[in-house]
Amino acid sequence: MRHAVIMAGGSGTRLWPMSRTSRPKQLLDLVDDGDGGTRSLLAEAFARVRAVVPADCIWVCTAGRYAEQVRAALPDLAEGRLILEPEPRDTANAVGLAAALVADVDPEAELAVVSADHVIRPVERFAAGLRTAFDALAERPRSLVTLGIPPTYPATGFGYVERGGATAVPGVAEAASFREKPDRATAEQYLASGRHLWNSGMFVWRARTVLDALADHLPATAEGLARVVAAPAGAERDAVLAEVFPRLPKISVDYAVLEPAAAEPGRVLVADLDVDWLDVGSWPALGRVLPSDDAGNAQRGMVVQVDGERNVVVSDDPGHLVATVGLRDCVVVHTRDATLVCPVADAERVKELLEAVAARYPGTFG
Amino acid sequence: MRHAVIMAGGSGTRLWPMSRTSRPKQLLDLVDDGDGGTRSLLAEAFARVRAVVPADCIWVCTAGRYAEQVRAALPDLAEGRLILEPEPRDTANAVGLAAALVADVDPEAELAVVSADHVIRPVERFAAGLRTAFDALAERPRSLVTLGIPPTYPATGFGYVERGGATAVPGVAEAASFREKPDRATAEQYLASGRHLWNSGMFVWRARTVLDALADHLPATAEGLARVVAAPAGAERDAVLAEVFPRLPKISVDYAVLEPAAAEPGRVLVADLDVDWLDVGSWPALGRVLPSDDAGNAQRGMVVQVDGERNVVVSDDPGHLVATVGLRDCVVVHTRDATLVCPVADAERVKELLEAVAARYPGTFG
Numbered sequence: 001m002r003h004a005v006i007m008a009g010g011s012g013t014r015l016w017p018m019s020r021t022s023r024p025k026q027l028l029d030l031v032d033d034g035d036g037g038t039r040s041l042l043a044e045a046f047a048r049v050r051a052v053v054p055a056d057c058i059w060v061c062t063a064g065r066y067a068e069q070v071r072a073a074l075p076d077l078a079e080g081r082l083i084l085e086p087e088p089r090d091t092a093n094a095v096g097l098a099a100a101l102v103a104d105v106d107p108e109a110e111l112a113v114v115s116a117d118h119v120i121r122p123v124e125r126f127a128a129g130l131r132t133a134f135d136a137l138a139e140r141p142r143s144l145v146t147l148g149i150p151p152t153y154p155a156t157g158f159g160y161v162e163r164g165g166a167t168a169v170p171g172v173a174e175a176a177s178f179r180e181k182p183d184r185a186t187a188e189q190y191l192a193s194g195r196h197l198w199n200s201g202m203f204v205w206r207a208r209t210v211l212d213a214l215a216d217h218l219p220a221t222a223e224g225l226a227r228v229v230a231a232p233a234g235a236e237r238d239a240v241l242a243e244v245f246p247r248l249p250k251i252s253v254d255y256a257v258l259e260p261a262a263a264e265p266g267r268v269l270v271a272d273l274d275v276d277w278l279d280v281g282s283w284p285a286l287g288r289v290l291p292s293d294d295a296g297n298a299q300r301g302m303v304v305q306v307d308g309e310r311n312v313v314v315s316d317d318p319g320h321l322v323a324t325v326g327l328r329d330c331v332v333v334h335t336r337d338a339t340l341v342c343p344v345a346d347a348e349r350v351k352e353l354l355e356a357v358a359a360r361y362p363g364t365f366g
Numbered sequence: 367m368r369h370a371v372i373m374a375g376g377s378g379t380r381l382w383p384m385s386r387t388s389r390p391k392q393l394l395d396l397v398d399d400g401d402g403g404t405r406s407l408l409a410e411a412f413a414r415v416r417a418v419v420p421a422d423c424i425w426v427c428t429a430g431r432y433a434e435q436v437r438a439a440l441p442d443l444a445e446g447r448l449i450l451e452p453e454p455r456d457t458a459n460a461v462g463l464a465a466a467l468v469a470d471v472d473p474e475a476e477l478a479v480v481s482a483d484h485v486i487r488p489v490e491r492f493a494a495g496l497r498t499a500f501d502a503l504a505e506r507p508r509s510l511v512t513l514g515i516p517p518t519y520p521a522t523g524f525g526y527v528e529r530g531g532a533t534a535v536p537g538v539a540e541a542a543s544f545r546e547k548p549d550r551a552t553a554e555q556y557l558a559s560g561r562h563l564w565n566s567g568m569f570v571w572r573a574r575t576v577l578d579a580l581a582d583h584l585p586a587t588a589e590g591l592a593r594v595v596a597a598p599a600g601a602e603r604d605a606v607l608a609e610v611f612p613r614l615p616k617i618s619v620d621y622a623v624l625e626p627a628a629a630e631p632g633r634v635l636v637a638d639l640d641v642d643w644l645d646v647g648s649w650p651a652l653g654r655v656l657p658s659d660d661a662g663n664a665q666r667g668m669v670v671q672v673d674g675e676r677n678v679v680v681s682d683d684p685g686h687l688v689a690t691v692g693l694r695d696c697v698v699v700h701t702r703d704a705t706l707v708c709p710v711a712d713a714e715r716v717k718e719l720l721e722a723v724a725a726r727y728p729g730t731f732g
Binding site: 017356 | 672690707727
């Protein structure tokens with residue numbers, strides 16, 4: 001069967017004061033639902049995956065403390081499909097845990113690993129790319145298929161994957177090389193080459209393939225995960241997980257799984273995922289997906305602007321008005337208990353601001 | 367007896383969103399009380415006058431709709447000392463009504479007319495100036511004594527009064543001339559002359575003098591006010607006032623009382639009021655009386671600023687944090703239901719903004 005796991009463990013602070021430690025980015029109602037309302041990145045990711053995978057084969061992996069919020073955000077998430085990490089142990093362990101639990105209910109499962117921290121549109125092209133990746137996996141069952149996005153500008157903040165030899169499946173190639181965040185000149189070469197794709201951090205593979213890779217390269221992790229699934233699902237398994245998981249070595253799925261596999265020619269594939277892939281990890285970036293006016297003001301909620309230009313203004317508190325006059329190139333975000341105001345150019349300094357807030361009001365606004 | 371009436375009828379919008387039609391500037395807790403807390407301009411005006419006049423001779427004249435708020439703000443305001451205008455009819459009628467009611471309880475009353483819309487400090491020098499003005503009135507009982515403030519810069523937004531011949535009371539002169547808002551060059555001459563004082567709009571005179579002036583120059587007003595005080599205090603008088611007051615002609619005290627008197631040489635006097643006289647009628651002006659840091663940031667309430675310069679930031683909602691990073695020369699004012707953000711240079715455009723707000727959310731945030 002085809003399964004998918006949505007990785008939703010992040011706890012970004014760059015969208016403070018909307019995002020908090022207790023309410024991370026993927027659970028915020030940030031994006032238009034196309035129906036006049038808004039929904040979370042997680043709900044959008046779920047809807048996107050559902051175009052390809054049946055609802056009861058969609059899993060969500062998140063931090064234990066977000067369990068209730070995830071269940072509330074995803075009413076269609078099936079019983080037993082919520083994977084709760086007792087604490088963050090990097091992506092190899094999250095992906096490994098998901099693979100172990102999926103394989104426990106379906107040993108032959110084909111598993112898509114997708115993320116919830118970008119806006120990806122349109123859903124039809126996402127679905128087509130994901131189906132193609134599953135097709136490639138049917139053709140080469142032991143392969144690791146990465147989803148690569150055709151670049152639209154010479155980004156220096158993403159990793160790249162290079163298309164190599166063709167496969168029998170159109171739109172899927174063998175991966176010729178990987179490259180972490182390149183410099184500008186290299187990024188421009190990549191953009192011009194037509195062979196290089198942004199590495200989306202999303203994959204399709206058999207659950208068993210991941211578990212075998214961990215057994216080969218991270219035996220302690222593989223044994224720990226085996227202990228977890230050996231326990232009966234429910235309280236007993238949760239107890240073993242709580243004991244085992246925090247001791248697993250922290251390592252990323254790229255180092256633990258992909259890099260060793262890439263040493264075998266033709267083992268790692270890249271499937272084209274021809275979508276708009278929008279980072280919404282900062283207020284200016286999120287501004288680009290909010291409704292905006294002719295003066296470039298992106299806004300949401302109860303907002304009145306007079307003579308404003310290029311502002312991102314959000315009132316996330318029903319009934320609370322944010323009003324500006326003569327404001328230019330600023331971010332204003334109002335929430336029930338905190339309001340952020342900064343120039344767009346300083347929006348990346350929210351972390352620095354949060355440190356000052358924490359020093360002044362410990363434990364209150366993080 | 368010496369009495370004082372605090373004129374507190376204003377309904378400024380330039381301090382929106384803190385000031386509202388329902389909660390005008392003089393009732394906001396804007397100024398430091400010198401004891402770690404804040405208090406309203408009205409409470410400060412009451413305390414200031416009390417240094418000279420006994421509490422049960424202090425009257426407050428305000429709009430009917432502010433009655434409860436004024437009583438709450440002034441627990442020491444004596445029974446029967448709250449004068450409520452049924453609707454605004456300009457200053458001659460407000461001053462006339464106060465004079466009629468004061469004269470009704472004390473026909474020989476000496477009456478100081480003071481305002482509540484500036485910060486005036488220190489209280490000792492205010493008290494000294496006011497006592498001097500009362501002394502001048504004792505010396506010349508039919509005079510109209512204006513309180514004049516030595517200018518500290520060539521203001522073009524104030525009226526000026528020129529000192530003429532000396533009186534028997536040191537610090538009090540006959541008024542030689544009045545001048546409304548002068549141009550810059552004239553204001554600079556005035557500042558250099560040492561003879562010109564800012565016209566504070568505060569006066570000391572006998573209540574009877576005002577009533578006589580109205581009888582001479584505005585007989586309809588004088589008759590109307592006589593009808594009011596002819597009715598027994600209480601519901602009956604309130605009913606007559608509600609009927610009479612709205613029909614009185616709108617005219618300022620300057621035109622109705624002072625100008626005619628100034629035609630008689632030596633009738634209008636000017637007493638020096640050597641105080642700091644701070645307009646707090648806009649956010650940048652109010653910023654100058656708020657606590658500020660080395661970078662020129664004025665702030666009040668729960669505020670954290672990183673790398674801010676010359677901002678005025680107010681959180682008027684206990685428990686709500688306003689946080690800024692990299693912000694320069696901006697006004698940010700948070701209240702429970704509305705937040706204002708604008709450059710300092712655009713702070714005078716609040717009225718324009720309020721029109722846009724009223725068009726979008728009629729009757730909600732004014």
